[in-house]
Amino acid sequence: MALITSDAYFKLLAHACKYPFDTCLGLLVGQRGADGSVTVQDVVPVLHSQHQLAMVMHAALAQVDMHYQDSPVSLVGLYQVHDRVDAKLQMDAVARKIAARLRQHNPHAVALVFDSQNLQRTSEPAAALFTPQEKDEWMHMYNGLIPMNLAPITRSQTPLQFTDSDEGSRGQRLSKMLESRSYEQIHDFEEFLADGTSDYLNARFA
Incomplete structure (x- = not known):
C-alpha cells in the first residue's frame, strides 16, 4: 500500500501542469512502515x-539523498507523469532506468505513474502503483486513487490512497491552482x- 499527502500530491501536479507537453519525473520522499506500506510526505520534481x-x-539522487540523510524521511520511490493522451499507465524505459538506480539507495522503492490529462480534470486522478520484485522487475499493483473516507475494508484492499479524506478541499485547491497558474512557481x-x-x-510552494 502507498499513501500520499495532499501537499505532496499538489507539488507533483504542479510539476505536470507547468510542463504539460513533457513527461515529468520526480522523487518521492517519505517513510516505509513496518508493514511494508509507504507514506509519501513530499516530492522533489x-x-x-x-x-x-x-x-x-x-x-538529483545524490543531492536529495544527502539533504535527507539526517531526516526521519528518505527517498521511497519515484513518480512519472506521462504527457501523451494515449500513454498507458506504465513505467517507460526511462522510468525503469531511474528506478533501477533508485533501488540501489532503497530496495523497497515504489513507483507512481500518472496521466497528465487526467490529473488536471479531477482531484481523484487515475494512477498506477508499482512495487519492486526480483532483479529489475516491477509489479503493477493497482489503477486508481481513492479518498480515505471509504469503508475500512475497501481502503485496506486499495494500495494507493490519500492520507486525508477531504476530497472537496482538494477539488477547490485544484481549481484555484489552475485558475491562478500558481503551478508556474514550481x-x-x-x-x-x-x-x-x-x-x-520547493519549500515555499503551497
Missing part, C-alpha cells in the same frame, strides 16, 4: 525533458542545474 537524463538524475532539479537559483525542493 527532477526533470521534464530527456536532455542529459543520466547526468540530471545522478546529480521548480525542478533540471531548472536548478540550468540557473543555480531555483529551489527544486
Whole structure:
C-alpha cells in the first residue's frame, strides 16, 4: 500500500501542469512502515525533458539523498507523469532506468505513474502503483486513487490512497491552482542545474 499527502500530491501536479507537453519525473520522499506500506510526505520534481537524463538524475539522487540523510524521511520511490493522451499507465524505459538506480539507495522503492490529462480534470486522478520484485522487475499493483473516507475494508484492499479524506478541499485547491497558474512557481532539479537559483525542493510552494 502507498499513501500520499495532499501537499505532496499538489507539488507533483504542479510539476505536470507547468510542463504539460513533457513527461515529468520526480522523487518521492517519505517513510516505509513496518508493514511494508509507504507514506509519501513530499516530492522533489527532477526533470521534464530527456536532455542529459543520466547526468540530471545522478546529480538529483545524490543531492536529495544527502539533504535527507539526517531526516526521519528518505527517498521511497519515484513518480512519472506521462504527457501523451494515449500513454498507458506504465513505467517507460526511462522510468525503469531511474528506478533501477533508485533501488540501489532503497530496495523497497515504489513507483507512481500518472496521466497528465487526467490529473488536471479531477482531484481523484487515475494512477498506477508499482512495487519492486526480483532483479529489475516491477509489479503493477493497482489503477486508481481513492479518498480515505471509504469503508475500512475497501481502503485496506486499495494500495494507493490519500492520507486525508477531504476530497472537496482538494477539488477547490485544484481549481484555484489552475485558475491562478500558481503551478508556474514550481521548480525542478533540471531548472536548478540550468540557473543555480531555483529551489527544486520547493519549500515555499503551497
